[in-house]
Amino acid sequence: MPLLDLGYRRWEGTRTPRSLRWLVVTITGALMIWRGYWLRTILALSLSPIIFTVFGFFIFEQGLQDPESRSLITQVVRRQFGMDELARNIMTNPEVARHEVWSLFLLNFFKQSQVYCMVVVLGLTAPRLISYDLRSRAYLLYLSRPLSPLEYLLGKASVLWFLLLAIATAPALCVYVFGVLISPTWRVVFDTWDLPLRILAATAILALPTSALAIFYSSMTTESRFAGFAWFATWIVGWVTYSVLTSVTAFGNANKESLSSQFYKWQMLSPYHTLGQTQSIAFGANQADEPYWLPIFLCVAVTVVGFGLAHRRIAGMLRA
Amino acid sequence: MAIIELSGLRKSYGRNTVLDNIDIAIAPGITGLLGPNGSGKSTLIKSLLGLVRVDAGSGKVLGEPWPATVKAIRDRIGYLPEEDCFVAGLQGVESVQMMAQLSGIPSREALRRAHEVLDYCDLGQERYRKVETYSTGMRQKLKCAQALVHDPELVILDEPTTGLDPNQREEFLQRLKTLAIKHGKSIMLSTHILHDVRQICDHVVILIGGRIRVSESLEKLSRPAKPGLHLTVVEGAAPLVDVLRSRSLQATLADDGQTVFVEGVNADRAAELWSLCAEHKIMLQRLEPSRNSLEQIFLDAIQEVPRAVA
Numbered sequence: 136m137p138l139l140d141l142g143y144r145r146w147e148g149t150r151t152p153r154s155l156r157w158l159v160v161t162i163t164g165a166l167m168i169w170r171g172y173w174l175r176t177i178l179a180l181s182l183s184p185i186i187f188t189v190f191g192f193f194i195f196e197q198g199l200q201d202p203e204s205r206s207l208i209t210q211v212v213r214r215q216f217g218m219d220e221l222a223r224n225i226m227t228n229p230e231v232a233r234h235e236v237w238s239l240f241l242l243n244f245f246k247q248s249q250v251y252c253m254v255v256v257l258g259l260t261a262p263r264l265i266s267y268d269l270r271s272r273a274y275l276l277y278l279s280r281p282l283s284p285l286e287y288l289l290g291k292a293s294v295l296w297f298l299l300l301a302i303a304t305a306p307a308l309c310v311y312v313f314g315v316l317i318s319p320t321w322r323v324v325f326d327t328w329d330l331p332l333r334i335l336a337a338t339a340i341l342a343l344p345t346s347a348l349a350i351f352y353s354s355m356t357t358e359s360r361f362a363g364f365a366w367f368a369t370w371i372v373g374w375v376t377y378s379v380l381t382s383v384t385a386f387g388n389a390n391k392e393s394l395s396s397q398f399y400k401w402q403m404l405s406p407y408h409t410l411g412q413t414q415s416i417a418f419g420a421n422q423a424d425e426p427y428w429l430p431i432f433l434c435v436a437v438t439v440v441g442f443g444l445a446h447r448r449i450a451g452m453l454r455a
Numbered sequence: 456m457a458i459i460e461l462s463g464l465r466k467s468y469g470r471n472t473v474l475d476n477i478d479i480a481i482a483p484g485i486t487g488l489l490g491p492n493g494s495g496k497s498t499l500i501k502s503l504l505g506l507v508r509v510d511a512g513s514g515k516v517l518g519e520p521w522p523a524t525v526k527a528i529r530d531r532i533g534y535l536p537e538e539d540c541f542v543a544g545l546q547g548v549e550s551v552q553m554m555a556q557l558s559g560i561p562s563r564e565a566l567r568r569a570h571e572v573l574d575y576c577d578l579g580q581e582r583y584r585k586v587e588t589y590s591t592g593m594r595q596k597l598k599c600a601q602a603l604v605h606d607p608e609l610v611i612l613d614e615p616t617t618g619l620d621p622n623q624r625e626e627f628l629q630r631l632k633t634l635a636i637k638h639g640k641s642i643m644l645s646t647h648i649l650h651d652v653r654q655i656c657d658h659v660v661i662l663i664g665g666r667i668r669v670s671e672s673l674e675k676l677s678r679p680a681k682p683g684l685h686l687t688v689v690e691g692a693a694p695l696v697d698v699l700r701s702r703s704l705q706a707t708l709a710d711d712g713q714t715v716f717v718e719g720v721n722a723d724r725a726a727e728l729w730s731l732c733a734e735h736k737i738m739l740q741r742l743e744p745s746r747n748s749l750e751q752i753f754l755d756a757i758q759e760v761p762r763a764v765a
Contacts, residue, residue, distance in 0.1 A: 140573070141571060141575075142575060142633075143571075143572075143575045143633070143634060143637075143638055144571060145606055145638065146560065146564075146568055146605070146606040147606075148560065148561070148564060150530065150558070150559025150560065151559045151560075151561060152559075153526055153530070153559065155529075156556075156557050159553060159556040163542075163545070163549075163553050165600055167544045167545065209574075267543045267544070268542070268543075270541035270543070270614070271539075271541050271542065271543045271587070272536070272538045272539065273539060273540055273541060273542040273543065274540075275506075275536045275538060275540045276540055276541075276554060276601065277557065278505065278506055278543065279529065279532075279534040279536070279555035280529055280530075280554065280558055281526040281527070281529045281530050281557070281558070281559075282557060283526075338651075366562075378567065394486050426736070443624055453501065453506045
């Protein structure tokens, strides 16, 4: 027998706005993910590529006064990125080249490293986001509250967006602020004001289609391992297909110009390369002769179709 | 005033009509929703909550226009689904806290409230375990807690006593009764267990083949078309029938061989029957006014037997 039993009590208070209730799904999802030791470790490791970007910013700003540093950054731009013209600009007029150099390092951060990190982090977290709810029928509990299937999906997708903000956007913006702080003059803000916006655009490109795809896979099965398998298979198969096709096309073909346009088409078969291409557009680093609409269209299509099918699936589950 | 007032409610899945032009008005109190499998009970509940989109129909739920303001309605309804459902990876108390937050209760208040309601639903220290490790009975209590945590005016329970042992079931039903009587909650109880309905419900709705066959107060339904008394005796039922017939009373012996039904006699003649038994040295074990059994009402509804209610 209890020593004290309050029994049932009424609750009277001000309720939070209905339009923000999906945030509860996000916060709960993020807290559950944060409990995983391995995932926390992977998230921390995902931040490590930012060191190279910080190094690039530092050496470039150092190079404005120190010829040795300038020579070093020129070599990096020439050898690592193969951009001879930019390397020459750095030597002749580094102040003018700043915007392009910063963009190049930030694009490299997004395109070369964070896409891999994104694949791993989303591959470990996203598959169970919805499939667990389907298996345990938790969607009935969520949707019996003032949440629509769309808000439920928004809440789940926001968990992934939060992770991507943590591993890509936040460090990129921090590096930008770092660059501004170590540059000799505050005028640099006027020269590079658009870069934070480009970082946000690159984040949207990284987050929207990938989360839509991950949510779609997760909503199609009650077994998270199947969703995880489909996710990793998509990236690996796309990558391998692109590599095979480019190798076959390049074999014995000496015409570099025709090869470039062929490769561009093959890129659309690989999610990794398509994302990279779209992020290049966001940072203004795409080749002028490449049609910019195709990768953007693919990203938009994957986003719309992915979320659309996931929504259909969740709404359909309620009829069962 | 009715808490649920719907008219022309229709829902089909393809060619299969699940709810067929339903008009229903449910008064405050405890309402039992009965019906055989596939009669549309769960679809009716899901329609009320806006979980499935109806083909036609309109009305009011808790005074709010339905289905136009279904989200506002959901804030005022607690729902215990029939299915075994839980948010995997959360502790019991976290799960109830989250459901409270989804109903708009601020985080800290939601945690306090979750503990209170879990105490009320008799879920002890298990609340700190992950919900996937719970037994069926514990999950049922947890579902009940999440249905009550936001202090809803109407609680809809779909097969709530499934998985509870007899003791827990009785406690659970008492809890529902307390909620209705002491705290003014309206409760809609969808179940197959007629005993549960008989024990706590004020009103009964019987749904057969997507149509409302019966919607009446239990008190009114239980009243037989003709009055009568049931006399249960220890022994000597057959002689009692002869005695009663000799006094021009319509007496019949029931199949159990111990109960005699005396038709057309009110409770005010109970003393007369009592002394008649004493006179013939027949030991009377039980004497009660005749009532329609819920089982019979349910079977009649299934077989489309028209009811004559007194």
